[in-house]
Amino acid sequence: MGSTGGDSGGRSVGARDRDEEGRARNARPRDGLGRPLPYGAPGVERQPEGVVRAPEESVAEAQALLDAGKPFHAHEVFEDAWKSGPEEERALWRGLAQLAVGLTHAARGNVTGGARLLRRGAAAVQEWAADGGEARPYGMDLDGLARWARGLAQDVELTGAAADARGSAPRLR
Structure with missing residues (x-):
């Protein structure tokens, strides 16, 4: 009998991709919206993880x-x-990550998510700014970002269409 797992790009069936430390990490190439592609397909370069940057660098690179x-x-x-940032800023950066993931899902056509x-x-x-944070940390316009996000959420729900990731991207500053 032959293999029951199909073509897995030369990997054994059930094998998991691992990073240098042995942690599970999907090594499949990804497209520009982070969707996994088949092994061996050309993809975009992945963003390195665990990089410690100054906040201004994070804002500029994300933009x-x-x-x-x-x-x-x-x-x-x-x-x-x-x-990697200070505890008092973690809610801010988590909220910004949620905005970026929200745009990712909207661009992938996952309107509800x-x-x-x-x-x-x-x-x-907005809650971070209201709880004693700045309304414009590192030059970012949090009120403007919140308006952008709510407007895009409403637009994709009304149209049911995927967002254009590039055309819908916010201005952080």
């Missing part, structure tokens, strides 16, 4: 990725800031 239509990758930058995450991120960044 460049958003402008390029790569909100999934911008989310990775925000997630790094959330995990995208709208939900956009609204959750909007609430998080």
Whole structure:
């Protein structure tokens, strides 16, 4: 009898991709919206994870990725800031990551999930500012980002159409 697992790109059936430390990590290539592609397919370069950046660098890098239509990758930058930044800023960076993931889902055509995450991120960044954070940390316009997110959530729900990741990208500053 032959293999029961089909073609897995030369990997044994049931094998998991692992990083250098042995943690499970999907090594499949990804498209610009972070969707996994088949092994061996050309993909976009993945955003490195666990990079510690100055907050201003995080904002600039995330904006460049958003402008390029790569909100999934911008989310990775925000997630790094959330995990490595000071405790008092973690809710801010988590909210920004939710905004980027919301745009990712909306661009993938997941209207319900995208709208939900956009609204959750909007609430998080506004709550962070209301709880004693700045309304414009690192030059970011949190009120403007919250308005953008709620507007995009409403648009995708009304039209049922996927968002254009590049054309719908927010201006962080």
